[in-house]
Amino acid sequence: MLEVKNLEKSYQKDKTALKDISFSIEPGKFVAIIGPSGAGKTTILRSLNQLIKDDSGQILLDNQDLRTANKAELRKHRRQIGMIFQNYNLVERLTVIENVLHGRLGYKSTLAGVFGRYTEDEKKEAMVLLDKVGLKEFALQRCSELSGGQKQRVGIARSLIQHPKVILCDEPIASLDPISAQTVMQLLKELTEEFNIICIANLHQINIAKKYADQIIGIRKGELVFDEPAADLSEATLAELYDQPVTKELK
Known part of the structure; x- marks a missing residue:
């Protein structure tokens, strides 16, 4: 189980990157994080594996708080968190x-x-x-x-x-053609279930998120707007998330 509780991060006094973010994810679930560019999606991923230090809150992986871990403990925790990058790395x-x-x-x-x-x-x-x-x-x-x-x-x-217990994917299909993107997403979905792990992917493609994710987390201006099953994502929520109606191509 991954639990994020009241996570906050500011890069400057007047610029809040994350504000009171809380969600939980069960093993075997594939989760998509969506939202406008600059909403805080990548900040969430970087917080989850502690590549950046947050200001406050908790990140609990099987009831162990990653935010309070010392260097040796954090190194062990990071073994349990895989990363998949947009540029492959x-x-x-x-x-x-x-x-x-x-x-x-x-x-x-x-x-x-x-x-x-x-x-x-x-x-x-x-x-x-x-x-x-x-x-x-x-x-x-x-x-x-x-x-x-x-x-x-x-x-x-x-x-x-x-x-790993968790795999984090930062725009994993942004550089891929549509066929390759479908192949990668299908693999992530199937392997998440087979290995009973948690997979979290930042995505810009709403239609892909709705097709493959079990759960969708919507972030807008660093705040949590939506955290429900993918099937419950409505046009009204998308309009609120993106400050405008979402085009048919993105749906």
Whole structure:
């Protein structure tokens, strides 16, 4: 269970990024965060893995508050939080399987990480995960040779090998063509259920959010406007969220 309680963040005294944000998410749920650019969606994700420090509130992962963790505790918590990036964040010159195995670095000593010392079990698991995302035959290919959709699937496998409780996705399909975007979203949906994890994705595409998400969180000017099942997202709520009627293409 992930619980966010009364989370607040200001970058300046007169500029509030997040104001009293509270929500909870059960394992096995795929959640989309939507809202206008600058609403605070990315700030929420960066808060959840403590890449930024908030001003107040709680972020509870299985009843442990990430905000009060010391450096050693936070390092352990971050093993449980995978990240999928809009720009993939892969090492392009390395092979696909090497990039997937990087998901195990949080469990390694500095020396083992530098020299890429992975166990046979880890290598076998990497291959199993590549098979799940449809890239087993690309395991020894350099990531620089892959398409955008394939790179994002490598990122999914890299996150899963961490054995995460939560996966955070920051605009995971923004750079993809429509077919690749559907493939990635379908994978995220299926793997969230299969591994009984929490997946949270920032999305601009409302139609995609409604199609794949179990739960939608709507953010406007740093405040929570909507937190309900995706099926309950109405045109009135969208108009409030975006300060105008949403076009048919986005629905």
